[in-house]
Amino acid sequence: MKRWSIIFAVVFVLSGVVWAADKTFQEIDRNKDGRLNMEEFDREALRVFNDNDKNHDGALNKSEFSQIKGAQSKFEDLDANKDGKVDMKELRDAAISKFNQLDQKRNNYLTDDDLKCSPRYKPEASPLYGIYF
């Protein structure tokens, strides 16, 4: 019985670590103004991009892309020039269009309420994935 509770405790701690690796709204909001602008998304997206560009060729192939937990877009949709890789420019073009769709007030930032209007909104997921990936 005691051994089980130790195992559960370990699993609980590990799942907390994995979850914390997904940055939440507050962490992406670097200037702490309670809203997210495109620069803040870009910075966070670049970090995720570099983390997953395992062969360091400046692009994500399908297997690299598939490692991104929480990614909501189809690889094929992001690969605009159909070369089998997604680069930061393709990601950013797609991200800007999603950002602009949500930025109804055209003030170049998104609040938590704006993000909740997204069909891609998931309360448990990092807001990054509503815009990028």
Ligand SMILES: [Ca+2]
């Ligand atoms: Ca901000």
Ligand SMILES: [Ca+2]
């Ligand atoms: Ca790569």
Ligand SMILES: [Ca+2]
């Ligand atoms: Ca491409």
